[in-house]
Amino acid sequence: QVQLVQSGAEVRKPGASVKVSCKASGYPFTDYYIHWVRQAPGQGLEWMGWINPRHGGTSYAQKFQGRVTMTRDTSISTAYMELSRLRSDETAVYYCASHYYDPSGDFDYWGQGTLVTVSS
Amino acid sequence: QSVLTQPPSASGTPGQRVTISCSGSSSNIGTNYVHWYQQLPGTAPSLLICRDNQRPSGVPDRFSGSKSGTSASLAISGLRSEDEADYYCAVWDESLRGRVFGGGTKLTVL
Numbered sequence: 001q002v003q004l005v006q007s008g009a010e011v012r013k014p015g016a017s018v019k020v021s022c023k024a025s026g027y028p029f030t031d032y033y034i035h036w037v038r039q040a041p042g043q044g045l046e047w048m049g050w051i052n053p054r055h056g057g058t059s060y061a062q063k064f065q066g067r068v069t070m071t072r073d074t075s076i077s078t079a080y081m082e083l084s085r086l087r088s089d090e091t092a093v094y095y096c097a098s099h100y101y102d103p104s105g106d107f108d109y110w111g112q113g114t115l116v117t118v119s120s
Numbered sequence: 121q122s123v124l125t126q127p128p129s130a131s132g133t134p135g136q137r138v139t140i141s142c143s144g145s146s147s148n149i150g151t152n153y154v155h156w157y158q159q160l161p162g163t164a165p166s167l168l169i170c171r172d173n174q175r176p177s178g179v180p181d182r183f184s185g186s187k188s189g190t191s192a193s194l195a196i197s198g199l200r201s202e203d204e205a206d207y208y209c210a211v212w213d214e215s216l217r218g219r220v221f222g223g224g225t226k227l228t229v230l
Binding site: 035037044045046047049059061062095097099101103106108110111112113 | 122153155157164165166167170171174176208210216217218219220221222223224
């Protein structure tokens with residue numbers, strides 16, 4: 001079955017960086033984009049960007065340009081999201097997700113989420 | 121504030137029908153498919169409705185979606201206690217060149 005399994009919770013100080021991983025299984029990793037979405041405590045969902053696992057192309061939300069880097073390692077079907085210069089208000093659960101919608105078959109899966117706590 | 125506008129809360133009693141609206145613009149809802157997610161406390165969002173009005177396998181037919189112009193709606197009929205959750209609309213925005221979400225609607229079953 002399709003699974004996206006993320007790395008464990010992280011604690012960082014303000015100004016530091018964090019790198020979260022997302023390991024895909026149960027489908028061809030290079031077939032569908034990986035998106036990253038975050039959710040601050042008690043808040044809504046915020047899209048951060050995507051990576052095309054096939055060739056590594058990326059697109060980031062303007063808010064995160066210059067601070068976020070999305071990469072992948074096709075040999076282990078894993079995508080990564082690194083966010084630098086963390087602020088305390090960026091404590092959130094970070095999700096990876098993969099989706100593709102088509103009448104021949106819809107595809108929409110999310111990782112379990114990774115809590116990143118930013119605190120001094 | 122979110123690009124897509126949802127009411128922050130909705131409520132109903134068991135067996136009732138409730139609707140949740142999602143208002144956008146020509147660059148998102150007016151152009152692309154709307155998808156709806158259900159998020160139970162402490163879990164990742166789960167796809168409820170895709171491509172405006174399609175139910176993925178396993179989603180009860182009590183859930184339905186519709187779209188008109190730059191607005192979309194999620195309807196839940198025969199409300200059950202287990203439907204108590206947060207609901208989000210999502211769509212690709214051509215102007216922002218990114219996915220946008222509604223602010224979320226917390227559904228309470230009274």
